[in-house]
Each structure stands twice: as structure tokens, then as C-alpha cells.
Amino acid sequence: MGKMTLTQLRKHREQKQDDVARGKVEGKAIQVIIGMGTCGIAAGARKTYDEILRHVEEHGLASQVLIRQTGCMGLCTVEPTVEVVMPGLPSVIYGKMTADSAKDLVLKHLVGKRLLNNHIFDRPAVDIIGAASHGGAASVGATSNSGAASVGATSNSAAAKGND
């Protein structure tokens, strides 16, 4: 994609938002999002990233799982943080996910569809991007348990609104 005109940018944005709404990013339904700010990296996020990747591959999930990075969520005491977005489970944020928790994350959460004990932390604030631009809570039509996948946009709005 080279230099864009106004119309091209708008079209490009719509297309990216569509991808998000359809719950698939780069064709994958499951996203594991790792906090990779300086604080996360200092707490070992790179190792966590590598370990999750290794277990995902070992369990033959590589074609379904996208592992992504993001910046600091602000939960510095519980770094590394990992958010998991997948169909059939509400999206949650895990804290204190050092490399040795990677196996649990893949086996229990991704494969076993269970949430992990003692690791969940609350999202610090509602998402102003999801909420306000769509005229408040009600609209982003989430199919109840779909845990609407995302490039962010819906991962947060899933947290900001009720179920259906």
C-alpha cells in the first residue's frame, strides 16, 4: 500500500474494521495478545511469547492462533500480561504470565476452554473507541458467547457491554 488519498484511507479503514467485526484477524479466530512494553519485557514477556508459540505449534494450533504484541496496559505489578480472545470464551486478561504459565495457557485455555485460576485481572477502563463511536453499549451486535475477536476494537467492546 503506497500513498493514499482521502477516499483510499477511508476505504482501507472500513476494510480493516470489517475484518475485525468478522472476528478473524489474518484468517485466524484465536488471538493471544502479549503486553510488550518495557515493563512487560523486563518481566519476561519475550520468553512468555516464545513459550506460548512453542506450545501452540506443538499442539498443532498454529493455523488457528495468532500471537500478537501490544503496548503496556498499565498493570505493571502483574506483568507479563496476556489477553486471550477466542470463540466460546469471554476474552480475559491474564497477569503474571511468566514463561512457565505458557503451557497452562495453551492446554487449559486454548485447548480445554477453561479459564485459568489466580491469573485473571480486570481491564482497567472501558474502551472509549468501541463505546462512544457506536452510540453506546447496546449496538455492537455480539453473538452472546462469541467473545468477539478483534484487533482491539471489539476485544474491548466485548468487555464494555453486556452479552446480547
Add this chain to the structure above:
Amino acid sequence: MAYKNFILVCGGTGCESCRSEEIYKNLMMEAEIQGLKEEVQVVRTGCFGFCEKGPIVKVLPQESFYVEVKPEDAREIIAEQVVKGREVKRLLYDKGDGAAAAAAAAAAEGKADLRSYQKQYRIVLRNCGVIDPENIDEYIAREGYEALEKALFEMKSADVIAELKASGLRGRGGAGFPTGMKWEFTRAAPGTVKYVICNADEGDPGAYMDRATIEGDPHSVIEAMAICGYTVGATKGYVYIRAEYPLAIERLRIAIRQAEEYGLLGKDILGSGVDFDLEIRLGAGAFVCGEETALMRSLEGNRGMPVPKPPFPATSGLWKKPTVINNVETFANVPMVILRGSKWFTSIGTEKSPGTKVFALTGKINNSGLVEVPMGTTLREIIFDIGGGIRNNRKFKGVQTGGPSGGIIVEKDLDAPISYESLTALGSMMGSGGMIVMDEDDCVVDVSKFYMEFCVDESCGKCAPCRIGTNQMHSILDRMTKGSGEPSDLAKLEKIGQAMTKASLCMLGGSAANPTLSTIRHFREEYEEHIRDHKCRAGSCKTLLRFSIIPEKCIGCGLCAKRCPVQCIAGEKKVAHVIDQAKCIKCGECQKSCKFGAVVKS
């Protein structure tokens, strides 16, 4: 096997002490009794940071947020919510079912919906922890560069300024100057060559808001700077960032390259005819280079030293050209102000300080981290609700805002709503957002000495009040912590401090005395104890400590003598031991090793 519901039970220390474990067990038991083990998973979580309303239970995917839950509520939660799919209204934080309606009403009026149980509201950090900062498409998908579109194609530069002025956005770098006015002065200044600078020097010890913002969402700053360039008529911008922030620099570089590729920076942005280029300049990490005039001298390739104002940067800044210089956080607010409008922005925060503020909450606090709250939130809410209170149940002593330029705020003032004015009135200042929490083990004299030492190191030396004053104050504070304070010292500190405050060239010296003066105001008796009694009640000034052994309690086991790294404890076996005070280095190992409580610190 797939669960229909997930019940999260807060396992933070606050909630745990009020029976969250029992709630957890009861929920498991009820799920079993009611035959729903396959339908619902009960999960223990980390601290949800809403401790005063604990224990907290949250049910997903409905996002039902229950507060002050009791173990006997477990049956109803399972029977109602899991079986019948109905929320247990009486336990909800938001008891009316007005949440959705209120959000819609706020949206219809163009105002923000602030009714969430979360005390944070994130404008600046809206994308941090959400998008991949190295992928411009993710920023674009979340309304990224929409504000730039709006400014370029739907607004005249005067409209942008009018919107900013109406929004009441004020500089987040510390001084709180209205951003709209700054841009207006620069736009009105004569000349065709103008500049935009982003101040990402962030030298305040303990502060890392700007680093996290750039690391997590670099495009928000780039977009704002392009809007600024268009508005004031500048075609060139610089981000001045300290070299100690390699990850932020790398992400900013990637982001600038991507924005250039898409034509969001460079010549003829989106076919609008507007040009704007952005470059990164690295600072060597001197605190004074965060001061705007020194920063610009540094950008020009000179030694970073401040020059007197006026002239202000808006008329004569970088290379003597009209220049806008704003802080990272100030810029990160701009796209949202343009996109959502001033009405939305002013519905958040207080009348004179609209919007939010990001703080780096550190020190003796349970949940240290980055928080963004609406202005008007109280310090108590930040420290005790979001921050989860003081570590190890120690007693709160004070919180330092504004870093080496600010002051300490004490218990009695914790309920003041945060704003530029209120923090100044309390003898501190907003500052850039460092917030360091201290407990009873922190000594105010020692803390003041720490900040003064920082100012001695960072003073550029250009003006005498700062160069000499910081040194003088530091040597007085130093001797107090070592037991050689003199009765006249307090008066001296105050006198030198006042002189520095009045006569320094820039605010480095102009505010360097603040931490000392504010702690003297609140903790005068602790200073006096150091001078008169050679005593440090917090037990942190080592020279003033004295470890001794109570003969009646000592059984003469000899363990402390073995542990002592300087062999200054002597005594026969089974006879009370004695510490040689002249040799003791006050490391405290003897006290830690004694099983009989015979070693005391005084």
C-alpha cells in the same frame, strides 16, 4: 465441553480478608448441588482494584459486576444467573438497569459516559495494551487518523484552535498552559517557517507515562503533531526523546515510516496540499533538557541550557522561529478532542481542568502501574481503590506528586479532587504525572535529600541561585541525616529555598526547594528530631540508628555475632552479648538473626 458462564471471584488480599475464599467454595458447591458443573466454571482472580466494595464477583460473558458479596449469596447467583440467565440485581454495582440507557443518553448529548465501576477513564491510553503499536492498520481501524482527516478536510485552522480552546485542554508536561492558546499564538506569529516539537524527555524520576504512551500508541502523537503542523502553518516537526528509551524510539521510527508510506506524513498529505515531516532527535537524558528553552537549544546542537522568557517559543523558539512545544500526553489527547469535540472533552474532569491525567503510581503501593483518571478524582481513590492501598499494611505517610519539583501531600488532604489548582493549593503541583507513595518507613528528611541530590546533579549551572542553592541545601540536609544538623538549619533551608524559588532562571531551580519546603511544612517535628535528638523515627537514616542488645532477653547463643559482617558483637557463650557501637555499620543483620527479640533498633 463448553461452559456457558464463568464466575470470577476476586482473590485480592482485600477481598480475601473478607471471605472471598468461602464465596468461591460455596459457588463450587452450589454449582455441583444444582447439577451445573458442566455449565459454569468458577475462577479465582487477581485483585480487581475496587477493594472498598469487596468482595467482588464478576460473571462472564454478561459482565455482571457484583459488589459486597456474601458467601450465602452463592446459591442465588447460581440459581438466578446460571439457570435462569437473570442478573442478581441487588448485588449489582450498578443496581438500576440504566447502564445502557445512560450510555446512549450520554452519547446522544455528545458527552462521555463515566458511570463505569472502573475509576479509570482512558483517553490518552485508549490504544495502549489494545493495538499492536508496530502496525499502523490497527491504529487506523480504531478511528486512527480520522481526526487528521477531519482537520484537513472539514476544518479551517481557526476551527481547530477554537475547538481546542473550547475543550480547555491544558499542557500535561507540568505547567498546565492552555494548549489552544499556545497554538493560536504560534499561528498568529509572523513568519513562514515554523516548527512543532513534541517533548518526550520525561526526566522526572519515577515517571514513565510518556514512554508507555509512545511504546503503546506512537501514531496518536504523530497524528496530533500533523494536525498541529496544519493548524499553525508548520511543515516540520521534531520529537525530542531521551536515548534511554530505545523501545519507544524504535516503535516511533517504525510508526513514522509507516505513516510516510501511507502518505499521512510528508508532502501533500492525503491530497490536501498540506506538507508535514517528522524527525526524531535523541536527548542524552539531562533533566534540564526537558525544560522547553533548554530543549530547543539542545535541538539546535548547542549545550542544553535554558534562556530567559520572554520571548516565548510561540514567537521565537527553535532557530528563533515560532514554535509549538507540547508534551507527549498533551498531543495524545488532541485527536480525540478534534474527533469527539470539546463538549465531550469538557464532560470529563473538572471545570478548570477538563479531561484526564495519566499517573505513574509507584512506591509503597500494592498495585503500582499506570493509571489514567478523570481530573477531579481524589488521591484517595487513586491510592486506595485503584492502587489497592499500602503494601504490607503499613501506614500511609504521604504521596509525592510533581517529582523533584513538587511536594508531599498528606493524609488529611487525600480527599481533594485532583486538578492543577488543587494540587498547587496543597503546596505540591500536578507535574508530569509521577506519583510516589510513601509509608511510615520513609524518612522525609532523607527523601528531601534524595530529590535535592537529583537537582544538584541536574542543575545546568548557568544561574547562581540554582547552582549554589541546590548545593547548599543538599549539604544541610545531608548533615541532618548524619546527626550533625544545627539548630539554625531549618531557618537556613527555608531562606535559601525562598531565594532559589524567586531568583532562578528556570523552573528547575525555581522549584527545586519544593520537596524540602513542603515536607518541612508538614513534618517539621521530624526535622527537629533529626537536629535536636539525632533521631530518625522512620528508621531510614542509618547513621542515626542504634542497634543494641537487651541483656535480659539475650541467651548468648552467638548467632548474631556469627552473622555480623564486621564482627562487632562480642560475648561469652550463654552470656549476654554486646554490640560495639563504634564499629557497627547498622546493617540490621543481628536483629534479623535473633530468635529471641533481644536486638532492638532505636
